[in-house]
Amino acid sequence: xxxxxxxxxxxxxxxxxxxxxxxxxxxxxxxxxxxxxxxxxxxxxxxxxxxxxxxxxxxxxxxxxxxxxxxxxxxxxxxxxxxxxxxxxxxxxxxxxxxxxxxxxxxxxxxxxxxxxxxxxxxxxxxxxxxxxxxxxxxxxxxxxxxxxxxxxxxxxxxxxxxxxxxxxxxxxxxxxxxxxxxxxxxxxxxxxxxxxxxxxxxxxxxxxxxxxxxxxxxxxxxxxxxxxxxxxxxxxxxxxxxxxxxxxxxxxxxxxxxxxxxxxxxxxxxxxxxxxxxxxxxxxxxxxxxxxxxxxxxxxxxxxxxxxxxxxxxxxxxxxxxxxxxxxxxxxxxxxxxxxxxxxxxxxxxxxxxxxxxxxxxxxxxxxxxxxxxxxxxxxxxxxxxxxxxxxxxxxxxxxxxxxxxxxxxxxxxxxxxxxxxxxxxxxxxxxxxxxxxxxxx
DNA sequence: ACAAATGATTACTT
DNA sequence: AAGTAATCATTTGT
Numbered sequence: 001x002x003x004x005x006x007x008x009x010x011x012x013x014x015x016x017x018x019x020x021x022x023x024x025x026x027x028x029x030x031x032x033x034x035x036x037x038x039x040x041x042x043x044x045x046x047x048x049x050x051x052x053x054x055x056x057x058x059x060x061x062x063x064x065x066x067x068x069x070x071x072x073x074x075x076x077x078x079x080x081x082x083x084x085x086x087x088x089x090x091x092x093x094x095x096x097x098x099x100x101x102x103x104x105x106x107x108x109x110x111x112x113x114x115x116x117x118x119x120x121x122x123x124x125x126x127x128x129x130x131x132x133x134x135x136x137x138x139x140x141x142x143x144x145x146x147x148x149x150x151x152x153x154x155x156x157x158x159x160x161x162x163x164x165x166x167x168x169x170x171x172x173x174x175x176x177x178x179x180x181x182x183x184x185x186x187x188x189x190x191x192x193x194x195x196x197x198x199x200x201x202x203x204x205x206x207x208x209x210x211x212x213x214x215x216x217x218x219x220x221x222x223x224x225x226x227x228x229x230x231x232x233x234x235x236x237x238x239x240x241x242x243x244x245x246x247x248x249x250x251x252x253x254x255x256x257x258x259x260x261x262x263x264x265x266x267x268x269x270x271x272x273x274x275x276x277x278x279x280x281x282x283x284x285x286x287x288x289x290x291x292x293x294x295x296x297x298x299x300x301x302x303x304x305x306x307x308x309x310x311x312x313x314x315x316x317x318x319x320x321x322x323x324x325x326x327x328x329x330x331x332x333x334x335x336x337x338x339x340x341x342x343x344x345x346x347x348x349x350x351x352x353x354x355x356x357x358x359x360x361x362x363x364x365x366x367x368x369x370x371x372x373x374x375x376x377x378x379x380x381x382x383x384x385x386x387x388x389x390x391x392x393x394x395x396x397x398x399x400x401x402x403x404x405x406x407x408x409x410x411x412x413x414x415x416x417x418x419x420x421x422x423x424x425x426x427x428x429x430x431x432x433x434x435x436x437x438x439x440x441x442x443x
Numbered sequence: 444a445c446a447a448a449t450g451a452t453t454a455c456t457t
Numbered sequence: 458a459a460g461t462a463a464t465c466a467t468t469t470g471t
Contacts, residue, residue: 237450237467245449260460292459293451300461301449 043074083191106209109216116223118158153226161219165212172208176201240294244273248294252302253316258418259299266291299418 050068113119179200183192240248251269252259261269270287302309 239449239468290450294449296460296462297450300463304462 079189079191086191086193103213106213106216109213109220112220112223113161113216116227117154118161118219118223150226154223157219157222157226161215164215168208168212168215172205175208176204179204240273240290247272248291248298249312249316250320252295252298253313254320256313259295260418261291261295263288266295 110119180197183197183200186192247269251261251265255261266288270291273287273291
């Protein structure tokens with residue numbers, strides 16, 4: 001703590017410069033009055049001399065002399081003279097002071113420390129806090145490992161900050177009382193107004209708060225560094241769990257004609273995924289964001305190389321085919337009830353795609369049954385996608401329905417469902433053909 | 444160790 | 458503002 005020592009010294013200097021007995025306000029030469037006899041003059045001169053040299057002497061000596069002076073018969077007179085002089089000069093001293101501009105820099109630092117939870121209320125201790133955090137985040141063990149690492153470091157910083165701050169506070173108080181004692185002591189020899197003491201205390205506090213500011217600043221820096229590093233760490237991606245990708249893929253392939261989940265749908269998907277998974281990040285909005293990323297990536301990658309995703313598409317189509325079939329069947333049987341079986345059945349269906357009508361027709365013809373009600377149709381739309389896909393694999397149906405045209409489930413693009421793949425069917429159709437048919441779709 | 448897969452980010456477009 | 462396309466950085470599978 002060199003700094004501290006330095007400041008102390010500086011303060012000492014201030015106090016001496018401003019108030020010491022040998023300062024500028026020492027008694028003016030007592031020429032003014034001629035009526036005073038020489039003996040007295042001599043006396044006063046002697047006293048002054050003693051006062052002047054008091055600081056040059058050892059403490060004991062000084063103490064003795066001070067005592068002597070205090071008991072001197074001239075003391076009250078001298079004191080009153082000092083008071084008088086002081087009163088005259090007092091105004092000029094008082095002029096340049098008492099402004100308290102709330103340092104914007106300091107305020108900024110304070111705000112930040114508060115925001116980062118460094119200077120705020122202590123939230124439990126170390127591991128307990130981490131445990132609480134883990135529990136609060138719903139058992140998301142994955143990310144709270146990193147998170148608790150961050151928190152641990154933050155607590156460390158906070159601890160250091162607080163201990164240092166306390167140290168400074170203590171030192172400040174100690175020094176203040178010391179100075180005040182000194183002043184009180186001196187007030188027996190010279191007049192010291194309460195205002196002055198106040199001012200002195202103010203000066204001391206200001207000096208110390210500037211030290212505190214340094215502390216705050218470096219703490220802020222540390223937090224910032226920690227923060228940036230944490231952010232970097234957060235950049236590390238963690239793969240979604242199997243379940244999550246299942247859910248997302250299911251949605252994707254059952255909405256192949258329009259794989260653009262609405263915000264609500266995204267949130268729902270995010271919820272579904274993030275519940276099972278602990279993947280979601282800590283930011284509240286990151287889960288839907290991740291879903292958006294996923295769909296963005298999926299779309300582009302699917303489009304880019306549909307061939308690679310065939311198998312997957314088949315898989316998921318087959319997977320949902322059963323439920324879809326059931327749903328359709330249900331829908332057919334009681335045309336009024338809409339089945340909320342599928343995840344997509346969010347409120348905002350909004351498939352106004354021009355091609356969906358076509359699909360409808362094919363579905364109807366396929367099923368052989370007829371059902372009315374656009375309502376049902378809307379709800380079943382997703383299954384239509386799925387079924388269509390399934391159908392496309394069944395050679396018989398495929399042909400029956402017009403084969404190639406139907407075959408590109410991706411052929412939705414032809415209608416502009418979602419962007420056009422350049423020569424979609426040309427590449428895909430002949431490649432695999434109905435050769436590999438997943439027999440799951442037997443019905 | 445390598446390449447493929449994959450989630451996130453960025454720049455640009457609409 | 459949301460999407461696409463390219464790219465980055467990491468994870469995963471071999």
